[in-house]
Amino acid sequence: xxxxxxxxxxxxxxxxxxxxxxxDRRSFLGLIGAAGVAYGLQTPFAKYAHAQxxxxxxxxxxxxxVSEAFREYAFDPYTEKTGIEVVxxxxxxxxxxxxxxxxxxxxxxNIAHLSGVFDYARYKNFDLTTQLNLDNIxxxxxxxxxxxxxxxxITPDALSAVPYNYGTTGLAYNRAYISDEEMKxxxxxxxxxxxxxxxxxxxxxxxxxIWYGALxxxxxxxxxxxxxxxxxxxRQHRDxxxxxxxxxxxxxxxxxxxxxxxxxxxxxxxxxxxxxGHDIGYYDPPNGFxxxxxxxxxxxxxxxxxxxxxxxxxxxxxxxxVAEGQNYPPALDGTKVDLGDKIPTLPAxxxxxxxxxxxxxxxxxxxxxEAEWSKEFSRVQRGY
Amino acid sequence: xxxxxxxxWTLLVYGFMFLPVAVVVLLSFNASQFGSFPMTGxxxxxxxxxxxxxxxxxxxxxxxxxxxxxxxxxxxxGVLASLALVRYRVPAANMITTLLIAPILVPEVVLAVxxxxxxxxxxxxxxxxxxxxxxxxxxxxxxxLVVQARLVSxxxxxxxxxxxxxxxxxxxxxxxxxxxxxxxxxxxALFAFTISFDDITGTLFWKPGGVETVPTQIFSMLRNSxxxxxxxxxxxxxxxxxxxxxxxxxLARALATRSGG
Amino acid sequence: MSVEAREARQPWILLxxxxxxxxxxxxxxxxxxxxxxxxxxxxxxxxIPAFSFENWEEALTDPFYRDILLNTLKIAGITTIVCAxxxxxxxxxxxxxxxxxxxxLLLLILPFWISYIIRTMSWINILGVSGAVNWxxxxxxxxxxxxxxxxxxxxxxxxLVHFLxxxxxxxxxxxxxGIDTNLEDAATSLGATKWQAFLQVTLPLSLPGLAAGxxxxxxxxxGTYITPMxxxxxxxxxxxxxxxxxxxxxxxxxxxxxxxxxxxxxxxxLVLIYNRYLGMxxxxxxxx
Numbered sequence: 001x002x003x004x005x006x007x008x009x010x011x012x013x014x015x016x017x018x019x020x021x022x023x024d025r026r027s028f029l030g031l032i033g034a035a036g037v038a039y040g041l042q043t044p045f046a047k048y049a050h051a052q053x054x055x056x057x058x059x060x061x062x063x064x065x066v067s068e069a070f071r072e073y074a075f076d077p078y079t080e081k082t083g084i085e086v087v088x089x090x091x092x093x094x095x096x097x098x099x100x101x102x103x104x105x106x107x108x109x110n111i112a113h114l115s116g117v118f119d120y121a122r123y124k125n126f127d128l129t130t131q132l133n134l135d136n137i138x139x140x141x142x143x144x145x146x147x148x149x150x151x152x153x154i155t156p157d158a159l160s161a162v163p164y165n166y167g168t169t170g171l172a173y174n175r176a177y178i179s180d181e182e183m184k185x186x187x188x189x190x191x192x193x194x195x196x197x198x199x200x201x202x203x204x205x206x207x208x209x210i211w212y213g214a215l216x217x218x219x220x221x222x223x224x225x226x227x228x229x230x231x232x233x234x235r236q237h238r239d240x241x242x243x244x245x246x247x248x249x250x251x252x253x254x255x256x257x258x259x260x261x262x263x264x265x266x267x268x269x270x271x272x273x274x275x276x277g278h279d280i281g282y283y284d285p286p287n288g289f290x291x292x293x294x295x296x297x298x299x300x301x302x303x304x305x306x307x308x309x310x311x312x313x314x315x316x317x318x319x320x321x322v323a324e325g326q327n328y329p330p331a332l333d334g335t336k337v338d339l340g341d342k343i344p345t346l347p348a349x350x351x352x353x354x355x356x357x358x359x360x361x362x363x364x365x366x367x368x369x370e371a372e373w374s375k376e377f378s379r380v381q382r383g384y
Numbered sequence: 385x386x387x388x389x390x391x392x393w394t395l396l397v398y399g400f401m402f403l404p405v406a407v408v409v410l411l412s413f414n415a416s417q418f419g420s421f422p423m424t425g426x427x428x429x430x431x432x433x434x435x436x437x438x439x440x441x442x443x444x445x446x447x448x449x450x451x452x453x454x455x456x457x458x459x460x461x462g463v464l465a466s467l468a469l470v471r472y473r474v475p476a477a478n479m480i481t482t483l484l485i486a487p488i489l490v491p492e493v494v495l496a497v498x499x500x501x502x503x504x505x506x507x508x509x510x511x512x513x514x515x516x517x518x519x520x521x522x523x524x525x526x527x528x529l530v531v532q533a534r535l536v537s538x539x540x541x542x543x544x545x546x547x548x549x550x551x552x553x554x555x556x557x558x559x560x561x562x563x564x565x566x567x568x569x570x571x572x573a574l575f576a577f578t579i580s581f582d583d584i585t586g587t588l589f590w591k592p593g594g595v596e597t598v599p600t601q602i603f604s605m606l607r608n609s610x611x612x613x614x615x616x617x618x619x620x621x622x623x624x625x626x627x628x629x630x631x632x633x634x635l636a637r638a639l640a641t642r643s644g645g
Numbered sequence: 646m647s648v649e650a651r652e653a654r655q656p657w658i659l660l661x662x663x664x665x666x667x668x669x670x671x672x673x674x675x676x677x678x679x680x681x682x683x684x685x686x687x688x689x690x691x692x693i694p695a696f697s698f699e700n701w702e703e704a705l706t707d708p709f710y711r712d713i714l715l716n717t718l719k720i721a722g723i724t725t726i727v728c729a730x731x732x733x734x735x736x737x738x739x740x741x742x743x744x745x746x747x748x749x750l751l752l753l754i755l756p757f758w759i760s761y762i763i764r765t766m767s768w769i770n771i772l773g774v775s776g777a778v779n780w781x782x783x784x785x786x787x788x789x790x791x792x793x794x795x796x797x798x799x800x801x802x803x804x805l806v807h808f809l810x811x812x813x814x815x816x817x818x819x820x821x822x823g824i825d826t827n828l829e830d831a832a833t834s835l836g837a838t839k840w841q842a843f844l845q846v847t848l849p850l851s852l853p854g855l856a857a858g859x860x861x862x863x864x865x866x867x868g869t870y871i872t873p874m875x876x877x878x879x880x881x882x883x884x885x886x887x888x889x890x891x892x893x894x895x896x897x898x899x900x901x902x903x904x905x906x907x908x909x910x911x912x913x914x915l916v917l918i919y920n921r922y923l924g925m926x927x928x929x930x931x932x933x
Binding site (some may be wrong): 386390391393394397398400401402403404405407408411460461462464465467468469471472473474478479480481482483484485486487488489490491492493494495497498499501502505517518520521524525526528529530532533534536537538564567568571574575578581582584598599602603606610614615618621622625626629630633 | 734811
């Protein structure tokens, strides 16, 4: 309990400092005038993020609708309450972001919207985790247990992130050319069906390729026995595919423009296509690829301030706004929180709050093979 | 005859260059998000949404400022260096030219990571000036190449005549050399601006918190979907760059006929 | 101070800002990459400082890297030639046109106002099966079924040409614009045909611009990685994609460092050759 009081008094103190600081900066900038210089001058303040007095927190995530929702429902109310400014940055992918974090100073980056289990484990390997005190995040109570389990398996002592949303990478197909029955019957094999040569797509991500290679060869993706068969399936897919896509925007335009008829796809993106009236079907085959994303607190960050911000971000109104923007269900348990009208209709949504229908990747198994498989895929992709 | 062929060829080249532009302009008026041909509806909604989108407009401002400062610094450095290399006998000039062009020989992602590691080593935080310097370094080769190519074709004897008539080297530069190489200087500045305006890889790595350029905004939208507001922004920019000079020309012509008549 | 000494110092004063910038923002940071290329990567976690030639051995002996490097040089070469063929006449037209040259040049830069990724992705609306070209072909009755045109090496080159053509045109223009048109007239008045006058007077004088444009196109073409990702098929990749994958996707910075230095050395050697035989210094002598 003492901790809580400490934090409150600290925030009050900070609020005052921030107001002073803000005044100083404004008059200072007024003298200088040029906006370009202003950006440069902002950064000395960024150092405060890991000093004793927290004046700002850096959050990095996806832009567009996602960052708009965070800004409106979490960051602005948070700043109003605590006086701590939230600076939001964007990235174009988790891999590239990890490279940036590796080449940065401790405390420069604070919270990031990362891929759930894979990144969590990788950040642990690079010794970038912190220890969150969940008592300071009351809204954590609303999160589904099933999503937390994998994190606890990686860092048993304390969590370094909270789950935020989940989705699946299932099979997306153009219903004008492929019927629902055909898709149910063929499942992952439809991606290596010669009948659709030149009309097949796929994500260029090595994990997804191997996962679907395992499904096409009837293997358990979390325990592959015959890796050679999987590589062969990947080669077949490569030869039949028109294109590997690299982003949700590309995936949507390939399907919408009928460049491809079948590919695996992200549930939220396919839901967005369906919303726009495209006749695209979505099917999660048995052992389909479930995934989740988290809000990760990076080592060197002001933990107490981050915990409070996480609480704002996990609040139902923020979670719902973000979820409706990106079409991925929030990590909140639908049996504990009213998630509104739209979310229960999203693909991959689980009203029971148990997520028993989804298969997640076993991070230990996958990250253990990452170095070898990602490199091998780079070759297989190019015909070697 | 030959001239007509050249004109036709040039028209085709411009047509090729404008194809994607035309698509983006068309799509910015499209009612739905994806465009297949023929188009289905006409709407101004993306322009309305763009006008209300602070994040994109802020990014646009940042890109303009960054591009302009990059062009200014990089053109200055490039012109000075080109003058030295072309107008003076510099030992190992070949080697130096190669060194100055080196920034575009390194894959940008490597340059990006290397510079980050170095900043980290120096304990310097990321900042707008650092981002600006990063942009300067990889736009410099463009300026140097184009300015050098122009400078070698400017005949030395004009400058020498000015010098022999008693002009100082500085006077000679500003009154003879600079006007003669002005097209190249402007072309270099234009290169630097557009390269900086359009850069993604380096910017992703070097931008400090809270600073977004138009390309980084777009890249962060890639996962979910790029809003057609971006198309609207492109359309606005094109209308401005084509419209303002055309308007200026028309005005000048109107004024000329009036005063002439 | 003697006049000679001042004369000798002047170029260095002019060069120093650019050289300082390149030294501190490129070469010193690159030292980190050189050091890194001798380290060892671990399967998970941080890289291990070492002095090992393992990465270099892999980069230099594995045919996978060699083949893709050669293919990259081939694609960059084709792109450069196409750019020169398309760009030179256009630049000639602009330089000799009576209209507003600045405006014509400005038009050429317009596509850059649309972000690279959007421009590249917009080819799907042009060449895709439900794109403008196929719609036209089908409606004109030239084809029954839409033709699959996208996602192969040709479209990668097409995307690169679209990106690089303005650099070629601007470089050639700047060079052509500096040539006295009287020279060509003089040649024709001495009995040369227009074509001969062009070949013997204008073309040689515009070579610096053509060479500079060609070098830019080649080097930028060889270093690109986004275009093959967006416009290529599953197999299409250029060397920079491998570097990007090693560093970003596989987190193997030591190997990525070795690979990028390899590309730097190859391109650097080409630039040195260019400077030696085609470059500015050579041309200055020729003109002098």
